[in-house]
Amino acid sequence: MKVIIEKCMHCGACVGSCPSNAIFLNEVIIDFHQECNQCRRCTKACPVGAIQMEAGG
Ligand code: SF4
Numbered sequence: 001m002k003v004i005i006e007k008c009m010h011c012g013a014c015v016g017s018c019p020s021n022a023i024f025l026n027e028v029i030i031d032f033h034q035e036c037n038q039c040r041r042c043t044k045a046c047p048v049g050a051i052q053m054e055a056g057g
């Protein structure tokens with residue numbers, strides 16, 4: 001997963017949507033950790049469509 005930095009407004013919605021607690025909001029940077037199971041809930045939770053799935057996960 002990756003975040004399009006220019007779109008992200010740091011609302012934190014993706015962090016709360018993740019069932020694996022794999023997303024972390026560090027100041028203005030969104031971090032995905034290896035606990036991510038590719039469920040894509042965060043992509044749907046993001047109000048500005050800033051999260052996209054990468055080819056490699
Ligand atoms: S795809 Fe699912 S598990 Fe991975 S970061 Fe998003 S909400 Fe969490």
Ligand code: SF4
Nearest residue numbers: 008009011012014046
């Ligand atoms: S839900 Fe979208 S806009 Fe909000 S912090 Fe996550 S990536 Fe950024």
